[in-house]
Amino acid sequence: MQKIEAVIQPSKLDAVKDALVEIGVEGMTILEARGHGRQKGHTEFYRGREYSVDLLPKVKLELVVKDEMVEQAVHAIITAARTGKIGDGKIFVSKIDEAIRIRNDERGEIAL
Amino acid sequence: MRLSVVKVYLSVLFVLMFGGIVLGGASAMAQSAPAATGTSDAARIAALEKQVADNATAIATAQTAGDNGWMLVSAALVLMMSGPGLALFYGGLVRKKNILGTMMQTFAMMGVVTVLWALVTYSLAFGTGNAFIGGLHNAFLHGVGLMPDKDYAATIPLQTFMVYQLMFAIITPALITGAFAERMKFSAMLVFMVLWALIVYSPMAHMVWGKGGLLNAALGGRFPCLDFAGGTVVHVTSGVSALVTALYLGKRLGYPKVPMPPHSMVLSFIGACLLWVGWFGFNAGSALSAGTLATSAFVATHFAAAAAAISWSVAEWIRQGKPSALGAISGAVTGLVAITPASGFVTPMSALWIGLLAGAFCYFMVVKVKAAFGYDDSLDAFGVHGAGGTLGAVLTGIFANSAINPILGAGKATGLLEGNGHQLLNQLVGIGVAWSLSIVGTLMILFVVDKTIGLRVSEEDEREGLDLSQHGEEGYDWAH
Numbered sequence: 001m002q003k004i005e006a007v008i009q010p011s012k013l014d015a016v017k018d019a020l021v022e023i024g025v026e027g028m029t030i031l032e033a034r035g036h037g038r039q040k041g042h043t044e045f046y047r048g049r050e051y052s053v054d055l056l057p058k059v060k061l062e063l064v065v066k067d068e069m070v071e072q073a074v075h076a077i078i079t080a081a082r083t084g085k086i087g088d089g090k091i092f093v094s095k096i097d098e099a100i101r102i103r104n105d106e107r108g109e110i111a112l
Numbered sequence: 113m114r115l116s117v118v119k120v121y122l123s124v125l126f127v128l129m130f131g132g133i134v135l136g137g138a139s140a141m142a143q144s145a146p147a148a149t150g151t152s153d154a155a156r157i158a159a160l161e162k163q164v165a166d167n168a169t170a171i172a173t174a175q176t177a178g179d180n181g182w183m184l185v186s187a188a189l190v191l192m193m194s195g196p197g198l199a200l201f202y203g204g205l206v207r208k209k210n211i212l213g214t215m216m217q218t219f220a221m222m223g224v225v226t227v228l229w230a231l232v233t234y235s236l237a238f239g240t241g242n243a244f245i246g247g248l249h250n251a252f253l254h255g256v257g258l259m260p261d262k263d264y265a266a267t268i269p270l271q272t273f274m275v276y277q278l279m280f281a282i283i284t285p286a287l288i289t290g291a292f293a294e295r296m297k298f299s300a301m302l303v304f305m306v307l308w309a310l311i312v313y314s315p316m317a318h319m320v321w322g323k324g325g326l327l328n329a330a331l332g333g334r335f336p337c338l339d340f341a342g343g344t345v346v347h348v349t350s351g352v353s354a355l356v357t358a359l360y361l362g363k364r365l366g367y368p369k370v371p372m373p374p375h376s377m378v379l380s381f382i383g384a385c386l387l388w389v390g391w392f393g394f395n396a397g398s399a400l401s402a403g404t405l406a407t408s409a410f411v412a413t414h415f416a417a418a419a420a421a422i423s424w425s426v427a428e429w430i431r432q433g434k435p436s437a438l439g440a441i442s443g444a445v446t447g448l449v450a451i452t453p454a455s456g457f458v459t460p461m462s463a464l465w466i467g468l469l470a471g472a473f474c475y476f477m478v479v480k481v482k483a484a485f486g487y488d489d490s491l492d493a494f495g496v497h498g499a500g501g502t503l504g505a506v507l508t509g510i511f512a513n514s515a516i517n518p519i520l521g522a523g524k525a526t527g528l529l530e531g532n533g534h535q536l537l538n539q540l541v542g543i544g545v546a547w548s549l550s551i552v553g554t555l556m557i558l559f560v561v562d563k564t565i566g567l568r569v570s571e572e573d574e575r576e577g578l579d580l581s582q583h584g585e586e587g588y589d590w591a592h
Contacts, residue, residue, distance in 0.1 A: 044373060045432050047442065047492060048479030051371040 001096040001109060002070045004077070006061045007035065008089040012081040013059045019076040020063065026112070028063040039086040058089065064096050066109050172267070176260075179267040182402035183276055189393025190279035194286050195219055197390050200383030201445075202290050205491045208375040210294045211587035213578025217289040217301055221282045224302060228309055229278045236314035238264070238277065243326040243334065245315045263323055263331060265400040276397060277317070284313055284346045290491030291354030294372075295364050295574055298582040300567045304557055312349055312553040316546060320345050327542045329519055336520065337542030338512050338527075338535065340409065341398035343453025343505040344546040351498020352550035355489060360558045361567055363488035365574050372490075377437055384441035388417055391448045395455035408516055409455040412463035413448065416455075419467025420447025420474075427475040439475070446474035446496050450504035457512035457519070457526060466507050474500050502543055509539035 008016055013030065020028065034055040041054035065073050074091055082088055101111040199215040206214045225233075232251050239246035250256055258269040265273050285305045292301075319325040320339050327344075329336035339345060364372065374380060396410035424443025425435040450470030451463055458466065478495035489495060512527030512535065514520070525532035561567055568574075573581035580586060 045428075045434070045436060046373050046438055048428075048432070048475075048483065049368075049373075051373045 001064055001099055001112065002067060003062065003064045003094050003096050004070065004073055005092040005094075006077050006081070006089065007033065007058050007091075008061065008077070008081040009083070009087065010057055010059045012083075013061075015080040016061065016077050019080040020073060023069070023072050023076050025063055025065060025069070025073055025076075028061055031060040031062070033058045033060045037087070037090065056087070064099060064112055066112065176267050176269075179265075179401040179403075180269065180272055182406065183265075183268050183272045183397060183400065186393035186397025187272070187276040187279050189390045190276070190283065190397065191222070193387050193390030193394065194279075194283045195222055197383050197386035198283060198286055200379045201387060201441075202293065202380075202383070202491055204376040204378065204380030204383060205290075205374045206293050207372060207577070208588055209577025209579055209586075211375065211379075211579065212585055213298070213582050214289065214293055216298065216583060217296075218286040220298075220302060221286045221305060224305060225282045225285065225309055226278060228306060229274075229281055233281060233309050233314050234274055234278070236310070237281070237317040238274070238322050240323055241318065243324060244319060246318045246322050267401055273400065276400075277321075280342055280346055280394075281309065281313055281317070284342075284350045285309060287346070287350035287493055287497050288354045288357060290493035291358040291489045292361050293490040294578065295361060295568055297565070297567065297569050298578070300561050300565055303565065304561050304567075307557040307560070308353065308554065311557060312353060312550055313345075316345050316349050316549055319545065320542065327538075327545065329538075335538045335541040336535075337505075337538050338457055338508050338519065339453040339505065339542060340456035340508075340517075341395045341452045343450075343501045343508065344542045347449050347452060347497040347501025348505065348543060348546040349550045351494045351496070351501050352547050353554040354493035355487070355498055356551055356554040357558060358487050358489040358494070360555070360562075364490065365571060367488045368486070374438065381437060381441055384445060388444055388448065391417070391452075395448075395452060399456060405456055405517060411460050412455045412458050413451055415460050415463040416447040416451030416467035416470070417444045418447070419464045420444060420450065420471035421467075423468045423471030424475045425471075427472050431479075442478070442492070442496065443471040443475070446470045446500040449474075449497055449500035450507065452501070453504045454508040454511060457508060457517045459511075459513055459516060462511035462513070466504065466511065469507065470500050470503055473503050502547075505539050505543050505546075506536070509536040 006016070010032075017028070017030075035058050036054050036056055041052060041056055044051045044053055061077070063073065070093060074093065077091060098107060099109070099111040100107050195215075195218060199218040202218065203211045203215045230253055232248070234253065234256070235248050235250035236246045239248065239250040241247040253274070256270050256274050258271055260266050260268055261270045261273065264270070285308055288305075288308070289301070296304075319327045319333075320337060321328060323331050325331070325333050327333045327335050327337040327339070329338050337344065366372075391413055392410055395413040396406045399406035399409055421440050421444040424446065425440045428439040429435040447467035447470050450466050451458075454463070454466055474496055477499040478492045482489060482492070482495055508527070510528040513530060514524060514526040517526070518524065520526055520532075520535075526535060528536050558567065569578065569581060
């Protein structure tokens with residue numbers, strides 16, 4: 001089992017979600033987030049005063065999938081979320097030790 | 113079928129009865145006619161005189177109905193400028209932890225200034241007194257009834273005049289709150305405002321608009337200063353007092369390093385649009401009647417606002433590359449401020465000029481001058497109202513036209529462009545008095561309040577925000 005965390009543009013959420021459902025991903029968690037990478041936000045002007053807004057609105061997806069599905073899922077996210085411009089986001093993948101379904105105590109991949 | 117037969121029967125009966133009454137009346141008149149020929153001419157003349165008097169009363173009643181209707185609507189429009197207009201405009205410009213605190217400062221004026229007006233400040237402003245301040249004859253609204261006061265407004269009840277003027281007394285101190293936003297104690301603000309209404313607003317209103325006031329152009333002032341709807345009384349006093357308060361109080365914690373952008377441009381946008389609409393009551397209502405002068409002021413007001421919205425936006429577009437929503441609405445407000453003293457004296461074309469100049473001038477004041485001096489006039493009460501009001505008062509002396517309003521007497525030139533350069537001097541006297549009174553009065557009040565109960569909230573309260581620290585509430589509760 002591995003966890004995929006993807007920080008993407010809010011406007012790409014629907015496309016990414018659809019792409020994941022299409023390849024058979026059954027569950028995900030979505031968080032509204034703010035953050036920045038190397039592009040460091042933008043500037044705003046109010047009555048001539050300049051404000052730099054360095055935390056931009058983003059969406060963070062979290063999903064845990066079987067090992068053999070990881071590459072497929074990552075590919076689906078990249079394909080759906082990419083615009084080619086700065087600010088498209090990042091994907092992080094990490095190992096998961098255990099998954100437990102609260103309803104009936106099932107453990108391991110069957111709980112996903 | 114049967115129903116319609118009954119209807120026809122009833123109709124015929126009705127016509128017969130009504131006709132009987134009319135015919136009966138006519139025959140009664142026919143009977144009395146021969147008797148009338150026997151009466152003297154004197155009686156006939158008396159009857160005619162009574163008819164003429166009755167007609168005059170009917171005409172006066174009709175005019176009062178028209179004028180009073182407009183003035184009551186105007187009074188309501190001017191109140192709408194404070195709440196919700198100004199409260200939304202200022203509320204959107206602060207950070208979200210201070211929105212309720214900011215809105216409450218304006219709302220408090222709607223309560224406190226109203227009560228004070230009834231007790232004493234109406235009398236101090238509009239009661240008979242000396243050249244500087246009214247007396248106490250009208251304290252507790254004594255003698256302020258439903259009959260007109262011929263000197264102020266001959267066709268509306270004095271109470272209408274009183275309540276209309278009250279709405280100006282409410283919004284004027286509320287304008288100052290923009291300068292000390294996000295850092296003044298609510299209690300200190302209340303005491304400050306009560307003293308300000310007594311020491312600054314009442315004398316200034318009396319000097320410009322009160323009977324025998326030093327600057328009154330219509331009722332025999334020593335220096336007749338043209339101020340149709342409150343360029344000096346409202347905008348110069350509030351704007352200059354705002355600057356003094358901002359300087360005395362010091363900057364907000366973290367200013368200018370910590371970013372303090374407006375938290376909701378949408379609220380400010382709605383507020384500014386409400387101000388624009390309310391301003392028709394402010395300026396056109398200042399005709400104190402529903403006649404042609406009200407139309408002239410209405411048109412001038414609208415044209416100046418539009419021109420100023422454009423000129424601020426263009427200035428911003430050129431200098432910053434983008435025309436912002438805040439720039440457009442700020443520009444409109446500066447146009448409304450600048451046309452306020454001039455609205456009942458100038459042509460629509462002059463109003464366009466006044467608006468164009470005001471938008472660009474106030475943009476310069478807010479963006480350049482404030483940055484150069486580094487004071488924290490948080491929401492630009494001085495840059496918009498002080499600067500715009502002063503400019504408007506000067507331009508009134510230039511553009512005032514006797515064809516629009518022959519206030520200095522029939523056939524006499526009014527403004528500089530008409531050939532009356534002397535008026536510009538009178539305008540400067542009015543501006544000088546308003547600036548001096550505002551600086552001295554406000555400094556005195558600030559000193560007294562600071563030394564007694566203290567002006568500023570604690571650092572901790574300022575960080576937490578006025579909503580929680582002053583009122584125990586939050587404007588936005590995202591958790592529920």
